[in-house]
Amino acid sequence: MQSMPHVSVLATGGTIASSENDRGASVASRGAGDLLDGDAVGGASVASRDVMRLGSYLLGHRELRLICEAVAGELADGGVDGVVVTHGTDTMEETAYLLDLIHASSKPVVLTGAQRPADHACPDGPGNLQEAIAAAASPLARGKGTMISFAGNIYAARGTRKAHTVAPSPFQTMGGGPIGQVVDGQARFLSVPIRPKALALPPPAFDTTRVDIITVHPGSDDALARAAVEAGAHGIIIAGSGVGNGNSSILAWTEEAVQAGITVGLSTRVPEGPVVPFYGNGGGADLVRAGALPLGSLPIFQARMLLALLLSQGQTPNPEMLAVYV
Numbered sequence: 496m497q498s499m500p501h502v503s504v505l506a507t508g509g510t511i512a513s514s515e516n517d518r519g520a521s522v523a524s525r526g527a528g529d530l531l532d533g534d535a536v537g538g539a540s541v542a543s544r545d546v547m548r549l550g551s552y553l554l555g556h557r558e559l560r561l562i563c564e565a566v567a568g569e570l571a572d573g574g575v576d577g578v579v580v581t582h583g584t585d586t587m588e589e590t591a592y593l594l595d596l597i598h599a600s601s602k603p604v605v606l607t608g609a610q611r612p613a614d615h616a617c618p619d620g621p622g623n624l625q626e627a628i629a630a631a632a633s634p635l636a637r638g639k640g641t642m643i644s645f646a647g648n649i650y651a652a653r654g655t656r657k658a659h660t661v662a663p664s665p666f667q668t669m670g671g672g673p674i675g676q677v678v679d680g681q682a683r684f685l686s687v688p689i690r691p692k693a694l695a696l697p698p699p700a701f702d703t704t705r706v707d708i709i710t711v712h713p714g715s716d717d718a719l720a721r722a723a724v725e726a727g728a729h730g731i732i733i734a735g736s737g738v739g740n741g742n743s744s745i746l747a748w749t750e751e752a753v754q755a756g757i758t759v760g761l762s763t764r765v766p767e768g769p770v771v772p773f774y775g776n777g778g779g780a781d782l783v784r785a786g787a788l789p790l791g792s793l794p795i796f797q798a799r800m801l802l803a804l805l806l807s808q809g810q811t812p813n814p815e816m817l818a819v820y821v
């Protein structure tokens with residue numbers, strides 16, 4: 496007889512673990528044990544533990560590194576078939592992508608959470624968690640890296656963003672759709688994400704690697720970019736307008752920053768579509784000529800993770816190195 500798959504659930508906080516405090520505000524307060532009803536869910540045996548208990552709007556790079564280490568530890572355990580991470584939705588796209596970048600195992604990692612808190616009259620967390628466990632337990636999930644399972648859909652980490660603040664199904668994959676669904680407790684897959692070779696885990700230097708984002712808008716100038724450099728930024732991503740455009744002030748700053756050895760990435764403030772270095776007069780063509788690295792169609796907050804990880808590992812990102820990711 497085949498044994499039940501074993502799924503390890505790591506809890507980090509988020510709305511799935513939140514309830515109202517004495518000031519009437521929702522805060523992460525429940526642990527892994529409170530989220531699970533028993534030690535067998537669907538067709539899987541489950542063991543859970545708390546890694547932290549925080550709203551995902553409170554996570555820093557150190558917390559992300561600790562989550563990466565916890566997940567890597569579970570994946571290395573021969574008795575574990577898949578890992579689920581419960582997590583706030585606000586920054587789930589960052590954690591999921593960082594986990595995917597370092598994911599070297601064929602075992603799946605599935606993030607999930609909730610849009611309504613645990614003490615809501617109709618919470619969505621319990622159902623989402625059950626489905627995430629089903630996805631992580633599925634032999635069909637093997638080789639698909641890190642995913643997000645939410646409201647019945649399974650998304651590849653890369654390219655997936657929180658696209659709605661309150662909708663029960665808030666995630667969308669830019670330039671694509673879900674790679675699978677969980678139906679009646681069974682995960683089904685439609686496609687296999689393309690994933691580059693895994694990078695090494697974030698080192699302790701990741702905690703203090705600073706990558707800031709500055710946004711281009713009518714009237715924007717270089718003041719915030721200069722402040723970021725002053726604050727010690729190792730990398731700065733320009734959230735350009737349209738296909739990735741700046742202006743003359745941002746261009747002059749980019750020339751100086753690149754000369755000074757700061758990594759300057761070029762992304763866009765538009766939710767979907769690639770950066771195309773096309774325009775002059777401070778547009779993307781000029782920025783790239785000045786040394787800004789075009790970040791393709793990788794969502795901007797995921798691009799921030801990629802640059803932070805590479806920089807923390809002592810690498811100097813260049814277009815050839817980034818090509819497989821963006």
Ligand SMILES: NC(=O)C[C@H](N)C(=O)O
Nearest residue numbers: 509510550551583584585
């Ligand atoms: N739905 C959620 O989980 C949002 C929450 N603010 C968090 O990210 O922790």
